[in-house]
């Protein structure tokens with residue numbers, strides 16, 4: 001298995017329940033809901049993506065031919081030798097097109113708490129500590145349990161409460177970034193105030209100007 005990785009970088013988790021926590025981000029190349037090319041955006045299933053996940057040319061990116069090679073590259077990005085507090089976030093692109101149990105085991109063996117950001121269309125391998133699922137309307141959601149459900153809001157008029165019957169420990173709405181951000185933030189705030197099971201997730205890294 002060769003893992004194709006766009007970039008590996010160290011920053012604060014910007015979103016969701018772990019916002020503010022230092023973590024190494026491993027961004028896998030490719031997604032099943034968009035090619036990543038602007039020319040294809042309008043006919044993609046997921047049209048609002050804020051991320052460049054094409055290729056392997058980013059900081060720390062590349063092709064890793066074994067799980068140990070990938071895990072070593074993630075470990076190199078961690079700033080200290082102390083094993084405490086290590087956290088990796090596998091994202092993308094869609095990480096579950098590539099992340100397998102060998103890669104999860106390899107980072108766990110290096111002391112990492114393992115988080116995943118996924119669109120929920122593929123079944124995750126075992127050993128993931130924090131599974132954050134962000135459903136995309138128009139795709140088939142197969143992951144129906146996890147630690148966090150983070151719904152980008154609004155999406156095609158769909159009521160996020162449709163996900164309340166699934167087995168997620170935390171429910172979040174995250175305003176859709178783009179030309180209507182301000183309006184979307186206001187709508188997400190109102191949604192949380194009206195539905196107290198739901199909390200607001202902001203993309204704090206964008207406000208802070210960090211990766």
Ligand SMILES: C[S@@+](CC[C@H](N)C(=O)[O-])C[C@H]1O[C@@H](n2cnc3c(N)ncnc32)[C@H](O)[C@@H]1O
Nearest residue numbers: 048049050051092093094117118119134176177
């Ligand atoms: C780039 S995606 C990669 C992981 C995975 N493919 C997914 O969609 O969950 C990382 C996170 O950013 C969110 N996201 C992407 N574009 C966004 C936007 N324009 N506004 C707010 N959140 C966005 C996604 O829903 C997901 O929670």
Ligand SMILES: Nc1nc2[nH]cc(C(=O)O)c2c(=O)[nH]1
Nearest residue numbers: 012013014015091117205211
């Ligand atoms: N700081 C920071 N936090 C994030 N949380 C999820 C991200 C992602 O792109 O998956 C992300 C990201 O790109 N940067």
Ligand code: SF4
Nearest residue numbers: 031034046049093119
């Ligand atoms: S599913 Fe995730 S990576 Fe794929 S296009 Fe949508 S937000 Fe981007």
Ligand SMILES: [Mg+2]
Nearest residue numbers: 050051091211
């Ligand atoms: Mg991001």
